[in-house]
Amino acid sequence: MTRQVLLVDDEAEFTSILSKVLRRRGFTVRVAGTGEAALEALRESAFAVVVLDVKMPGIDGLHVLAEVSRSLPDTRVILLTGHLAPGDEEQSIAKGAFAYLLKPYPTEQLVGVIEMAQRAAEAAYELGTGAGTPVEPY
Amino acid sequence: MKRQSDQYTAMFGALVGRLILVTVLPLVVMGIANFYLFYSLNRSIVVEQHANFLRHHKESIETFLAGLVGQVSTLANQYSLAELEAGNLERAYQVIRQPAGVITDVGLIGADGRHLKYIGPYDLANRNYRDAEWFARVVADGVYVSDVFLGFRGVPHFVIAVKRTEGGTFWILRATVNTEYFSRLVDATRIGRTGETFIVNSAGLLQTKTRAAGELLAPSGYPDLLPHSGIRVRRIEQGGKSYLYTTTWLESPRWMLIFRQESHDVYGPLRQAVVIGLAMCTLGVLGGAALAAVVAGAQVRYIKRADREKEALTQRLLVAGKTAAVGEMSAGLAHEINNPLATIDTLQTWIRDLGQTSPVTDEDRLEILDSAAKIGEQVYRCKTITQGLLKFARKSDARLEQVDLQVALGEMLTILRTRARVEGVAIEDDLGYVPPMLACPAHLQQIFVNLINNAIDAVGGKPDARVLVRSRFWEDGMAHVEVLDNGCGIPAENLSSIFLPFFTTKAVGKGTGLGLAICYGLARDLGGTITVESTVGEGTAFAVVLPLRPPEPVTTGETGEASS
Numbered sequence: 001m002t003r004q005v006l007l008v009d010d011e012a013e014f015t016s017i018l019s020k021v022l023r024r025r026g027f028t029v030r031v032a033g034t035g036e037a038a039l040e041a042l043r044e045s046a047f048a049v050v051v052l053d054v055k056m057p058g059i060d061g062l063h064v065l066a067e068v069s070r071s072l073p074d075t076r077v078i079l080l081t082g083h084l085a086p087g088d089e090e091q092s093i094a095k096g097a098f099a100y101l102l103k104p105y106p107t108e109q110l111v112g113v114i115e116m117a118q119r120a121a122e123a124a125y126e127l128g129t130g131a132g133t134p135v136e137p138y
Numbered sequence: 139m140k141r142q143s144d145q146y147t148a149m150f151g152a153l154v155g156r157l158i159l160v161t162v163l164p165l166v167v168m169g170i171a172n173f174y175l176f177y178s179l180n181r182s183i184v185v186e187q188h189a190n191f192l193r194h195h196k197e198s199i200e201t202f203l204a205g206l207v208g209q210v211s212t213l214a215n216q217y218s219l220a221e222l223e224a225g226n227l228e229r230a231y232q233v234i235r236q237p238a239g240v241i242t243d244v245g246l247i248g249a250d251g252r253h254l255k256y257i258g259p260y261d262l263a264n265r266n267y268r269d270a271e272w273f274a275r276v277v278a279d280g281v282y283v284s285d286v287f288l289g290f291r292g293v294p295h296f297v298i299a300v301k302r303t304e305g306g307t308f309w310i311l312r313a314t315v316n317t318e319y320f321s322r323l324v325d326a327t328r329i330g331r332t333g334e335t336f337i338v339n340s341a342g343l344l345q346t347k348t349r350a351a352g353e354l355l356a357p358s359g360y361p362d363l364l365p366h367s368g369i370r371v372r373r374i375e376q377g378g379k380s381y382l383y384t385t386t387w388l389e390s391p392r393w394m395l396i397f398r399q400e401s402h403d404v405y406g407p408l409r410q411a412v413v414i415g416l417a418m419c420t421l422g423v424l425g426g427a428a429l430a431a432v433v434a435g436a437q438v439r440y441i442k443r444a445d446r447e448k449e450a451l452t453q454r455l456l457v458a459g460k461t462a463a464v465g466e467m468s469a470g471l472a473h474e475i476n477n478p479l480a481t482i483d484t485l486q487t488w489i490r491d492l493g494q495t496s497p498v499t500d501e502d503r504l505e506i507l508d509s510a511a512k513i514g515e516q517v518y519r520c521k522t523i524t525q526g527l528l529k530f531a532r533k534s535d536a537r538l539e540q541v542d543l544q545v546a547l548g549e550m551l552t553i554l555r556t557r558a559r560v561e562g563v564a565i566e567d568d569l570g571y572v573p574p575m576l577a578c579p580a581h582l583q584q585i586f587v588n589l590i591n592n593a594i595d596a597v598g599g600k601p602d603a604r605v606l607v608r609s610r611f612w613e614d615g616m617a618h619v620e621v622l623d624n625g626c627g628i629p630a631e632n633l634s635s636i637f638l639p640f641f642t643t644k645a646v647g648k649g650t651g652l653g654l655a656i657c658y659g660l661a662r663d664l665g666g667t668i669t670v671e672s673t674v675g676e677g678t679a680f681a682v683v684l685p686l687r688p689p690e691p692v693t694t695g696e697t698g699e700a701s702s
Contacts, residue, residue, distance in 0.1 A: 011480075017481060017509070058601075080480075083472065102476070104483045106483060
C-alpha cells in the first residue's frame with residue numbers, strides 16, 4: 001500500500017498547492033475537481049485516504065463518502081469543508097468518515113490527520129477487517 | 139417633512155370644516171324652524187289676546203252706557219216735571235254724577251227747546267235747544283245717545299236724552315256725559331307701551347280722548363268704517379308706522395271700539411326672543427367651532443402619531459428583512475472566505491517547506507515568489523467579498539439616487555453567488571441596459587436580494603438548479619427585471635397570498651414571511667409593481683417593473699430624524 005491520497009475539491013488553487021505540499025512530504029497525490037471525477041479516480045486506483053470537500057457542483061462530498069463507505073472499506077475519508085451545515089458532521093461520522101474538518105484547517109495539522117488516516121487504512125488493510133473504529137484526529 | 143406638515147394642516151382644515159358643518163347646519167335649520175314656529179304661534183296668541191280684551195271691554199262699555207241711559211230713563215219716568223223742578227233733579231244729579239263725575243250736568247228742557255231747569259257748573263239756563271240735532275232725535279226716538287259734538291260751550295261732549303210725555307205735552311231730561319271720565323273708562327286698560335283704546339263714530343271721528351291717535355272729533359285714520367259683526371284684526375301702515383288694529387262695533391250707539399298698538403310694540407317680546415335666540419345660536423356656532431377645532435386637532439395628532447409609528451414600524455421591518463437576508467447569506471459568505479483562507483494557509487505551509495531546504499534552489503525560489511503572489515490573489519478574493527458585504531449592509535438610508543440598475547444588479551449577484559455556490563445553485567444573468575433611474579439603492583437591493591434569495595431557496599437541493607436574473611428596458615419606459623428559477627414552483631392556491639406579511643411555507647425559524655411583503659411595499663413606493671407566475675414542478679418567474687423615477691418624492695422622514 002502506497003501513501004496514495006485523493007484530493008477532491010472544486011477549489012483548484014487549493015488542491016494544487018496542497019498536493020505540492022503533500023508530494024514533497026512523500027505522499028502520492030491525485031486531484032479531482034468534482035464528485036464525478038472523484039468516483040472515477042476511485043474506480044481506477046486504490047487510495048488510502050480521500051480528502052473530500054462537501055459542497056461541490058454536481059455530486060457532493062456526502063454522496064462520495066457514502067459510495068466509499070459502501071464499496072471501499074479500506075479507504076479512509078477526511079471531510080474538509082468551508083461550510084458548516086447543521087447535521088453534516090454527525091451524518092458524516094455516521095457514514096464512516098475518519099474526520100470532519102472545517103476550513104481553514106491548519107495545513108500542518110491536516111497533514112498529521114492524513115498520516116493518521118493512512119496508518120488506520122494500512123492497519124485495516126493488513127488485518128483485512130475493513131473500516132475500523134475511526135481514530136480521533138487529536 | 140414640510141410637505142407632510144402641509145398635509146396635516148390641510149387635513150385639520152378639512153376636518154374642522156366638516157365638523158362645523160355637521161354641528162352648525164342642524165343648529166341653523168332648527169333655529170329657523172323654531173323661529174317660524176314661535177313667530178306664528180306668538181302672532182296668533184297676540185291676536186287672540188287683543189280680541190279677548192276687546193270683547194270684554196266692549197261689554198263693559200255697553201253696560202256702562204246702558205246703565206247711564208237706564209238711570210236717566212228711570213228719573214224721567216219716576217218723577218213728574220213738577221217734582222223734578224221742585225228739587226228732585228238736584229238729588230238725581232248727585233246720584234247719577236257720582237263722586238267720580240260721570241256726568242257734568244243735567245237739564246230739563248221743555249217742548250219749545252228752552253231750559254226749564256239746569257243743574258251744572260255752566261251758565262246754560264237760558265239756552266234754547268230747539269235747533270240742536272240731538273233735540274230733534276230725542277223728540278223722534280224718545281231715548282237718544284248723541285255722538286260727541288261741540289254744543290254751545292264749544293267743548294266736545296255727548297248727551298243722553300229721554301223724552302217724557304206729560305199732560306198733553308212733553309219734556310226732555312238730558313244728561314251730559316263727562317268726556318274726560320268716559321275717555322278714561324274706554325282707555326282704562328293699557329297694553330304695552332303704545333296700546334290704547336278709543337271710540338269712533340260711524341263717520342270715523344274720534345269720540346274719546348286719545349294719547350296718540352288724534353284729537354277729539356278728529357278723524358282717527360282707521361279706514362274701514364263699514365259695520366261688521368264680531369271682532370276684526372288688521373295691520374295698517376300709517377305715517378311710516380305699522381299698527382295692529384282690533385275693532386268691534388257697539389250695539390248702541392253705533393260706535394266702533396278700537397284697540398290700536400304699534401306692531402313694533404306688539405312684537406317687542408318676540409323680537410327680544412329672536413335676538414336672544416340668535417345670540418344663543420351664535421354662541422352655539424362658536425362653541426361648535428371651538429369643539430370642532432379641539433376634536434379635529436386631537437384627531438390629526440392621533441393620525442400623525444399613527445403615521446409616525448407606521449413609518450417607524452416599516453423602517454424596523456426593512457431592517458429586519460435586511461438582517462434576515464444577511465443571515466441567510468452568512469453561510470455562503472463564510473464558505474467563500476474560508477476557502478481562500480484554507481488556500482492561504484496551505485500556501486504559507488508550502489513556502490515554509492520550500493524555505494527550509496538549504497540552499498534554496500532557483501526553481502524553489504520562483505515557486506516561493508509564485509506562492510506569495512497567490513496569497514495576494516486569495517486575499518484580494520476575500521476583500522471582494524467583505525467589501526461587497528459592507529456595501530450591502532451600508533445601504534440603509536432611504537435616499538433617492540441615480541442608479542445604474544445593470545451595475546447594481548451585478549454587485550448584488552456577486553454577493554448572492556457566494557451563497558448560491560454553497561447551495562449548489564448556478565446563478566445566470568442576462569443584464570441588459572437600463573437608463574439611469576432615480577431610486578433608493580437600499581430599497582432596490584432589498585427587493586432583488588430577497589427575490590433572488592427566495593429563488594435560491596426554491597431550487598436548492600435540486601440537481602441542475604438554476605436561477606436566471608434578466609434586466610431589460612422596455613418601450614413602455616419602465617425597467618423590467620425578471621428573476622426566474624427552475625425550482626418547485628408555487629401552488630396556485632398560495633399565489634394570491636405570497637405578498638401578504640407573515641405568509642411563509644418555510645419551516646418555523648427559517649423564514650419570517652416578511653420578505654415578499656417588504657419587496658411588494660418597496661416596489662409600490664417606487665411606483666412599480668411585482669407580479670408572479672409559477673407552475674408547480676417547473677419553476678417560478680417574478681417580474682419587477684419599475685419606472686425611471688418614482689411618481690412623487692418618497693417620504694424620508696425617518697432618515698431626516700435619524701440624521702439629527
